[in-house]
Amino acid sequence: MVIGTLGNVAYYVDQDQIKTIRDMTWNSSARYGSHDRHLFRPKKEFVGVDDDAIKLRIRLSAFLGVNPHDDINELFRYEREGMTLPLTLGSKGFGFWRWVILNTNRDLIMFDQEGDLLIADVTLSLGAYT
Numbered sequence: 789m790v791i792g793t794l795g796n797v798a799y800y801v802d803q804d805q806i807k808t809i810r811d812m813t814w815n816s817s818a819r820y821g822s823h824d825r826h827l828f829r830p831k832k833e834f835v836g837v838d839d840d841a842i843k844l845r846i847r848l849s850a851f852l853g854v855n856p857h858d859d860i861n862e863l864f865r866y867e868r869e870g871m872t873l874p875l876t877l878g879s880k881g882f883g884f885w886r887w888v889i890l891n892t893n894r895d896l897i898m899f900d901q902e903g904d905l906l907i908a909d910v911t912l913s914l915g916a917y918t
Contacts, residue, residue: 792877797862806852812844839916840883846910856908860894867892872917886912
């Protein structure tokens with residue numbers, strides 16, 4: 789069953805494979821200007837919103853039927869080519885349009901005796917593409 793997608797990388801759970809998102813945070817913020825006033829507190833003025841940001845972790849494990857190296861390469865390509873990506877979880881899209889990968893951290897946890905990657909945790913920092 790597909791849980792969600794980021795571009796062409798699908799996150800799912802089925803009998804043979806598990807690839808899921810975890811520890812996801814979605815941040816948004818507003819911008820305010822401050823106007824000094826004589827003998828009064830400064831006056832705040834709403835001037836707009838900043839771009840939203842999402843940070844999430846993905847566990848990639850050969851023991852769960854996934855090829856960690858392939859998914860890491862696909863995410864690397866998205867980042868290096870500046871691709872804009874839709875993010876969906878369940879039946880809902882996240883954000884107003886699309887996201888870009890601003891930063892990728894790859895924790896390469898386990899290798900086999902031939903040097904093939906078996907387990908990796910990937911942390912993605914996404915920025916709203918407006």
